[in-house]
Amino acid sequence: MGAALDKDEARFYRCPVMKTIRIGAGAGYSGDRIEPAAELAHKGKLDYLVFECLGERTIALAQTDKLKNPDGGFDPLLEERMQAVLPACAAQGVKIITNMGAANPEGAARAVAKTARALGLEGLKIAAVVGDDVLEVLRAGDFELMDGLGRVATLGNAIVSANAYLDAEGIVMALDGGADVVITGRVCDPSLFLAPMIQAFKWDPRDWDKIGKGVAFGHLLECAGQVTGGYFADPGFKDVANLARLGFPLAEVAEDGSGVLTKVEGSGGKISVQSCREQLLYEIFDPATYVQGDVVADFSRVTFTELGPDRIAVAGATGRARPDRLKVTIGYKDGFIGEGQMSYAGPGAVARGRLALEIVRERLKIIGVNTTELRGDLIGVDAANLSAAPAPAEDPREVRIRVAGRTTTLRDAERIGAEVETLYTNGPGGGGGATRSARPVIAAASTLIPRRAVTPRVVTEVA
Amino acid sequence: MKLRDLAHVRSGDKGDAAQISVICYRSEDFPKIAAALTADVVAGHFAPILKGAISRYEAPQLGALVFVMEQALGGGVTRSLAIDPHGKTLAATLLSLEI
Numbered sequence: 312m313g314a315a316l317d318k319d320e321a322r323f324y325r326c327p328v329m330k331t332i333r334i335g336a337g338a339g340y341s342g343d344r345i346e347p348a349a350e351l352a353h354k355g356k357l358d359y360l361v362f363e364c365l366g367e368r369t370i371a372l373a374q375t376d377k378l379k380n381p382d383g384g385f386d387p388l389l390e391e392r393m394q395a396v397l398p399a400c401a402a403q404g405v406k407i408i409t410n411m412g413a414a415n416p417e418g419a420a421r422a423v424a425k426t427a428r429a430l431g432l433e434g435l436k437i438a439a440v441v442g443d444d445v446l447e448v449l450r451a452g453d454f455e456l457m458d459g460l461g462r463v464a465t466l467g468n469a470i471v472s473a474n475a476y477l478d479a480e481g482i483v484m485a486l487d488g489g490a491d492v493v494i495t496g497r498v499c500d501p502s503l504f505l506a507p508m509i510q511a512f513k514w515d516p517r518d519w520d521k522i523g524k525g526v527a528f529g530h531l532l533e534c535a536g537q538v539t540g541g542y543f544a545d546p547g548f549k550d551v552a553n554l555a556r557l558g559f560p561l562a563e564v565a566e567d568g569s570g571v572l573t574k575v576e577g578s579g580g581k582i583s584v585q586s587c588r589e590q591l592l593y594e595i596f597d598p599a600t601y602v603q604g605d606v607v608a609d610f611s612r613v614t615f616t617e618l619g620p621d622r623i624a625v626a627g628a629t630g631r632a633r634p635d636r637l638k639v640t641i642g643y644k645d646g647f648i649g650e651g652q653m654s655y656a657g658p659g660a661v662a663r664g665r666l667a668l669e670i671v672r673e674r675l676k677i678i679g680v681n682t683t684e685l686r687g688d689l690i691g692v693d694a695a696n697l698s699a700a701p702a703p704a705e706d707p708r709e710v711r712i713r714v715a716g717r718t719t720t721l722r723d724a725e726r727i728g729a730e731v732e733t734l735y736t737n738g739p740g741g742g743g744g745a746t747r748s749a750r751p752v753i754a755a756a757s758t759l760i761p762r763r764a765v766t767p768r769v770v771t772e773v774a
Numbered sequence: 775m776k777l778r779d780l781a782h783v784r785s786g787d788k789g790d791a792a793q794i795s796v797i798c799y800r801s802e803d804f805p806k807i808a809a810a811l812t813a814d815v816v817a818g819h820f821a822p823i824l825k826g827a828i829s830r831y832e833a834p835q836l837g838a839l840v841f842v843m844e845q846a847l848g849g850g851v852t853r854s855l856a857i858d859p860h861g862k863t864l865a866a867t868l869l870s871l872e873i
Contacts, residue, residue, distance in 0.1 A: 368852045458789055542784070542862075549782055585782060585797070588836050592795040594786030596842045598833045611833050627835070645853060686848075686855045694857045697823045698867040715855040754852040757789065 331570075332511050334504055334528070335561040337396065337409075338362040339535030341369060341386055345395050347536065347559040347578070352399040354575045355561050359507045360400060362392060362409035363500050363533045370497055371642020371753045373414035374472040384415035385422065385494075393426045393492075401432045401491070408482060408503050412494040414472065416441055419494045420772040427774035435774040438490035440481035442767040443497040445639055446473040448760060456641075457757040469643040471753060475760060476638045478604030480516070481767030482506035488769060497640065499604040501529025504562075512566040522606040523630020524568030527613060530601070531572060531590050531625065535559045538572065538590040539621075540580035553579030562625075572623045584615040587623050591615075604637055606630035636759040645754035646683070649716055649724030651731025651747045652690070655739065656709035663739035664689045664710040667731075670738055671714050674730045680723045682716035689713075711744075717752075724749035778869035781807055785865035790850040791842055792820075792861040796868065798837035808832060808839060810873045816841050819868060823848070 335357045337348030341364040352360055364386050377384025386392075389411045400407055412419040416439035427435040449470075454463045463470075474497035483506050485493040495503070505525040508514060514521050531538050538560050540551035558578020564570035572582055591610055595601050599611040608630045616624040651671070655663045668687035675682065688694035690711035692702065714731050718724045728747025735742060777783075777796070780803045786793040796811060798804050813830040826844030833840065847861050848854035858864075 545782070548778065585799070588797050588838060589782065589784040589795060592797070592833070592836065592838055592840055593784055594788055594793055595795075595840065596788070596791075596793060596829070597831050598836070598838075598840060599831075612835050614835065648855060684855060688857060690857065695863040696867050697856075697864070698819050699821045700819065700867060700870050713857060715857075717853075717855060752853065755789075755850070 330512065330566045331563055332358045332507060333561055333563050334359045334361060334507060334532065336361055336363070336532040336535040336559050338364050338392065339533065339537060340364060341366060341388065343535060345392060347557060348392065349395045349399070350575055350578060351559055351561060352396040352405060357405045357561060358511070359406050359408060360396060361503045361532070362407070362411060363503055363535070365410045365413060365497060367640060367755045368642050368753050370414050370474050370640070371472045371755065374642065375753070377414045382418050385413045385419035386411035389419055390422060390426050393423050394430070397427055397430055397432060401435060406486065406490070406507070407492045408506065409493070410495045410498055410503060412439060412496045414496065416494045416496050417770050420770065423492055423494065424772045424774040433774055435491045436489055437492040437494065437772045437774065438485035438488060439770045439772070440477070440485055440493060440495040440498070440767055441770060442481060442765060443474045443477050443495070445475045445760060445765060446470070448764045449473045449639070449641070449758070452760070454758045454760060457759070460756055463641065463758055466641065466643045466756065469645070470641055471644060472642040473639055475765045476604050477765065477767050478502050478633070479506035479509055481769060483510045484767065485769045486510040488771060490771065500533040501526045501603055502605055504529035504532050505605055508564055516605065519606050519630040519632060521568045523608040524628045525564070526601070526603055526606055526608040526630065527591070527610060527625060527628035528562045528564055528570060531587060532560055532562055534590065534593065536580065537593065538586055539574050539582050540586055543586050543589060549585065551581050555579065570625055571618065572625060573621055582621045582623055584617055584623060587615045587625070602634055604633065606633050635762055637762055637765055639758050639760055641756045641758065642753050643756065645752040647718045647721050647724035647749060647751050649718060649727030649749040650713065651728035651745065652711055652713045653731055653734050653742045654709060654711045654744045655741055657741065660708070660710050661689065661692060661706045663741065664712045666739045667712050667734050667742060668714065670734065671730050675716070675727065678726065678730070680716070680718070680726045682718055682723070685714070685716040687712065687714050721749060721751065775873050776869065777807070777871045777873050780873060783865035783868055785860070785862045787847055787851060787860045790847050791844050792846040792864055794841045794865045794868065796839045796841070801837045804834055804837045807873065811839055813841070815871070816868070819871065820846060820864070
């Protein structure tokens with residue numbers, strides 16, 4: 312025995328009164344790796360495991376699935392993720408919270424109940440949080456789109472879906488009801504993590520300082536591996552070990568809103584002050600004004616302190632009163648995008664690539680392909696590096712042309728890639744490796760609606 | 775000295791706006807970087823894509839600057855024709871700036 316206390320005991324003796332919960336991040340986007348969540352479920356000594364899987368247009372795409380299949384419309388990896396973590400979570404009493412319900416949280420809850428039964432976990436309580444679908448509210452009202460895009464009505468029949476960013480309330484209700492798994496559609500991403508803090512610590516949802524602190528943890532965790540060394544490494548400048556086994560983060564949050572970010576011991580990656588600063592500011596505009604459904608958070612005075620390897624204390628976040636209106640993402644059909652690519656190598660590759668781009672532009676005119684927008688890139692020169700920085704004096708060893716255009720018909724979109732392909736036998740010398748694609752576009756626009764127009768509701772399914 | 779020796783960067787996006795954070799490795803370099811990276815300098819660097827306004831925020835406690843460029847992503851991730859519709863590759867191009 313001696314002086315060696317295990318970690319939990321040490322924590323207990325340091326903070327004999329304060330309650331602490333451990334929240335892990337199991338996914339940072341819909342296609343994220345599966346095993347890091349299983350590692351957290353088995354070794355993270357968690358109380359909650361949260362999966363954030365909804366991108367801007369995911370619900371619109373899911374809605375089109377639901378129209379084809381009324382039982383579908385939720386995240387395609389839902390069952391696989393649940394199979395990977397449910398047995399460990401059920402055995403240890405870890406509650407799962409996720410927005411994988413997408414366009415159909417109730418259907419997702421039924422699917423999870425089925426998965427749980429197949430794993431022998433009868434009795435598991437699965438709650439769906441609904442109420443984010445506000446398509447009818449938008450149809451009945453006259454709302455203005457954000458970013459100067461006109462009025463919602465101008466999108467007319469092109470609208471596929473409209474979902475409000477709910478706050479933490481619905482998830483808190485589900486946890487109050489004893490849910491083991493909570494499945495939502497659209498909610499503010501940090502609310503997925505904030506809700507268990509509000510519920511476990513009995514926080515007043517209008518204690519803006521605490522809510523701001525909770526949202527800071529939510530924001531740091533919501534992209535999972537992006538705070539543990541993913542989207543970060545730069546060899547020689549920012550080295551991160553073992554990214555192939557990147558460990559996902561967990562937060563130990565105390566009831567006063569203080570806490571520590573860490574990850575499972577022995578997992579890959581690295582949590583550092585630098586990685587935390589990058590993730591805190593990620594997609595934030597004014598660091599003093601981060602508008603969320605639960606609070607207007609202020610991250611401008613946040614501090615990170617390294618307590619030990621992969622243990623970073625977070626302090627200094629705060630907040631002020633939440634907004635009266637909620638953001639709504641509208642998914643709408645926006646025509647088609649067609650694309651084609653072709654490679655050129657060796658001396659003169661850039662000149663041959665530029666010639667190829669000119670030929671395709673002229674060909675699209677000759678054959679009458681109607682594009683509302685058309686672009687030609689030289690991958691290796693100016694496709695991703697769109698800055699004004701001067702190009703290196705020497706030509707690259709190879710380039711790849713890429714032509715992409717927006718059309719109103721699928722047929723026209725297909726003809727763009729087809730024209731690139733014809734360069735094989737009709738274009739500059741040495742063109743190889745043509746690829747082509749054409750796809751319908753579901754675009755996203757935003758508006759704001761009064762908070763009172765939205766009421767979250769919980770529907771429970773028992774496995 | 776290049777920005778890459780003094781700071782690290784990250785790109786994000788919201789709608790058609792590109793967001794870039796520039797964060798000092800050492801807090802004592804913050805005044806130098808804040809003086810060099812004006813909104814005009816960054817707007818000039820991204821002139822080929824920037825169609826709207828640029829905003830610049832300072833977070834000295836984090837040793838960080840945040841730039842928000844409106845109408846810089848060709849319509850945003852859901853509509854853009856660009857090979858990188860999120861603009862995730864943008865921030866790294868700043869690292870070649872001389873400070």
